[in-house]
Amino acid sequence: MESSEKPKSSLRFFIELVEIVLIAFALSWVLRTYVIEARKIPTGSMLPTIQLEDRVIVDKFFFKRFDHINHGDIIVFHPPPSAHATDDYIKRVVGLAGDKVEIRNKITYLNDQRLNEPYLLEKPNNDFGPIVVPNDSVFVMGDNRNNSADSREWGFLPVENITGRTLFRYWPLDEIGALAR
Numbered sequence: 135m136e137s138s139e140k141p142k143s144s145l146r147f148f149i150e151l152v153e154i155v156l157i158a159f160a161l162s163w164v165l166r167t168y169v170i171e172a173r174k175i176p177t178g179s180m181l182p183t184i185q186l187e188d189r190v191i192v193d194k195f196f197f198k199r200f201d202h203i204n205h206g207d208i209i210v211f212h213p214p215p216s217a218h219a220t221d222d223y224i225k226r227v228v229g230l231a232g233d234k235v236e237i238r239n240k241i242t243y244l245n246d247q248r249l250n251e252p253y254l255l256e257k258p259n260n261d262f263g264p265i266v267v268p269n270d271s272v273f274v275m276g277d278n279r280n281n282s283a284d285s286r287e288w289g290f291l292p293v294e295n296i297t298g299r300t301l302f303r304y305w306p307l308d309e310i311g312a313l314a315r
Contacts, residue, residue, distance in 0.1 A: 169195040171298065173210060173224070179276035179283070180208070180224060181255045183314050189305035190224075190313070192298035203227055203272060203293070205244070206315040208300040211274075217288040222297065225284050226253075229273030236264035237286075242275075253277050253314040262286050270294070 175188045184190065192210050203209065207227045213219045229235040234245050240257035242249040243264075258279040267273045271290035276282025285291060302312050 167194075169193075170301075172304070173222075173300075175224065176221070179278050179281060180226070181278040181281075183208070183226075183253045183277045184224070184303065185309075188303050188309065190303050191301045193301050194298040197299045203230065203296065203299065205230065208313055209272075209274065209296050210298045210300065211291060212295045212297060214288060214291060214295060217283060219283070223274075223283075224300070225274035225276050225282070227272050228275050228285075229267040231267050231269045231271060233267045233273070234264050235262075235267065235273050237262040251277075254279060256280060272296075 171192045171194055173190050173192050175184050175186060175190065178186050197203070205227060208224060209227055210222050210224050213221075213223050217223070228242065228249070229244060234243075236243045236246075237258050238261055240259075242251060242258070255278045265273070268290060270293050272293060273285045274291050275284040275286065300313055303309055
């Protein structure tokens with residue numbers, strides 16, 4: 135009697151193990167696709183705020199349902215076709231719908247008010263605008279203004295292209311925390 139119970143318990147253990155693994159993968163996929171995601175930063179366009187190879191946590195759910203995009207938010211998005219890129223970008227929101235954005239004499243202005251940007255690597259080399267952000271769009275720029283492909287180059291970002299907002303940096307460990315706004 136013991137010999138027949140042993141194969142059944144081994145089979146039951148194996149089936150339960152497979153079920154647990156499948157459920158874990160399914161939950162992981164749902165969380166990563168729709169709720170929260172870890173991202174590795176592939177470029178230096180957000181220096182000095184986010185370093186090359188830093189890891190950040192991106193909220194893909196809550197900001198869309200319970201909050202909205204604000205000036206200064208660092209977002210992840212699918213670039214528009216005019217960017218000629220396939221990988222997602224990460225940039226800072228400078229202008230919202232209806233805002234007037236201008237760079238004049240190396241200073242960024244938002245609605246004719248000088249923008250306080252202590253997070254910049256260096257001041258921008260070139261003047262830009264003025265432009266007014268259309269409805270259902272945002273204007274984004276990297277903190278490394280002179281080495282960033284952003285709205286100055288490829289235009290406004292449709293809000294529908296935004297996939298998430300960064301919550302915090304989790305790697306490297308000595309830099310864990312919220313990102314500068």
